[in-house]
Amino acid sequence: MADRRIGMWLYTNGGGDTIAEKIIEKLNERDIEVLNNLNLRNSIAKNGHILYRGDNEYYGEKLDKLDLFFSYNAGEQTLYQMYLYQALNRVIPMINSYDSFALTEDKFHTSFILRNAGIKTADYKLCHRDDGHELKKIIKRWDKMVYKPTDGWGGVGLTKIENEANLDMLMPFLNQMDLRYFYVEKFIDYDNTDFRVDIVDGEFVSCYGRKASGTDWRTNVTSGGSVFMREANDEIIDVAIRACAATGVDIGGVDIIYDREKEEYIVLEVNGIPAFATPEQEKMGLNFNDKKINLIVDLIDRKTK
Numbered sequence: 001m002a003d004r005r006i007g008m009w010l011y012t013n014g015g016g017d018t019i020a021e022k023i024i025e026k027l028n029e030r031d032i033e034v035l036n037n038l039n040l041r042n043s044i045a046k047n048g049h050i051l052y053r054g055d056n057e058y059y060g061e062k063l064d065k066l067d068l069f070f071s072y073n074a075g076e077q078t079l080y081q082m083y084l085y086q087a088l089n090r091v092i093p094m095i096n097s098y099d100s101f102a103l104t105e106d107k108f109h110t111s112f113i114l115r116n117a118g119i120k121t122a123d124y125k126l127c128h129r130d131d132g133h134e135l136k137k138i139i140k141r142w143d144k145m146v147y148k149p150t151d152g153w154g155g156v157g158l159t160k161i162e163n164e165a166n167l168d169m170l171m172p173f174l175n176q177m178d179l180r181y182f183y184v185e186k187f188i189d190y191d192n193t194d195f196r197v198d199i200v201d202g203e204f205v206s207c208y209g210r211k212a213s214g215t216d217w218r219t220n221v222t223s224g225g226s227v228f229m230r231e232a233n234d235e236i237i238d239v240a241i242r243a244c245a246a247t248g249v250d251i252g253g254v255d256i257i258y259d260r261e262k263e264e265y266i267v268l269e270v271n272g273i274p275a276f277a278t279p280e281q282e283k284m285g286l287n288f289n290d291k292k293i294n295l296i297v298d299l300i301d302r303k304t305k
Contacts, residue, residue: 002033004304006068007061009038011075014278019289026297032304035061038069040081040088050088067304068093070296071101072251074273093303095296096272100248104272107148108183110247117246119239120259120266122146123186135182144187160187188259188266195256197232197240198274198288199249200295204241206288207232208281229285236265243267250299 006027010020024034035058042054043063052061063069069088072095082102089098096104103109111121123142127134139145139161147159160166161184192212198205209230232240236256244252253274259266277286 002028003031004067005033005035006070006300006304007035007038007063007066008070008072009040010036010070010072011273011275012037013075014275015282016276019276019293022290022293023297026293027300030297030301032067032300035066038063039073039076040071040084041076041078043084045084045087050084063088064091066092068095068300070095070300072273074271095299095303096249096251100250101272103247104249104252104270107269110270111185113246114243114267114270117242119243119246120264121185122188122266122268124183125185126181126183128181131182135184138184142186145184146187147182147184149183188257189261190257190259193230193257194268195230195232195236196274197236197254197256198292199240199244199252199254200292201250201299202241202245203295204232204237205292205295206277206286207236208286227281227284227286239265239267243270251296 008020008023010016010023012020020036024036027034037054037056038052038058038061039054040050040063043050043052045051048064050063052058052063069092071085082098085094085101086098088094094101103113108124108126111124114121125134125138143162145161147161149158194210195207196210197207207230209228211226211228213226239256240252240254243254247270249270249272251272251274253271255268255271256265257268258264276289276292282289
């Protein structure tokens, strides 16, 4: 029997299944057993244990007795899974930790922490839902701003507000959604491209660029953006490493843009589950997967000793 046992839940689309196989093989070489595809949706909590109830060989497994749980699946997270994620992290190590995962899922909290760590972000404002007049003062001062759901990802729900008339049109829809607060950022004058910088355990893994399509300003691939080859300079790498350290993520993908008005790099977002390069992207020349896998395996090895 292996000295150590971990659970893993990694996305399977976009080549994720192949990535999982490579991680498992390398961990097995270090005498670390991997229980793969442990979706917390198929678990129940009972009398101090979190029991796996999936229809496979791990049925009845006490997940709280594992040496670590590696959760790496952004698209299928539900409130139930996150609730168990939080509970499980109270008794065993997680990658990423629940606290860092929850922090990076919230745009306001991320910006708040980054600013306090001396890392540049877009100017932002969080105000109570009844404080709509404050938003009107902001649009006059900023000229353009972006409304962001604090817990969205992939560019979903981002709305560019270019004048007070736009804001007047948007407010009824926001009020209908019964939001408790509004989070807005000043729209940054940039060239519609960004840097996605991957960091694992404080080490630089890779950088590539993303470009918005046509007249859109969002660089997210899920919003129509496209990936292209791009190098990171030392300043960008340093900003990304510091952003991951500030938010506490073991694995992070930091989105950075260049503010042409202020002539400085700013962090837009820290992603707790940055994707590996897809097979199509690897053909383009994005060849960072092996380095990322090796660093993750080293990280798991260290955290389970």
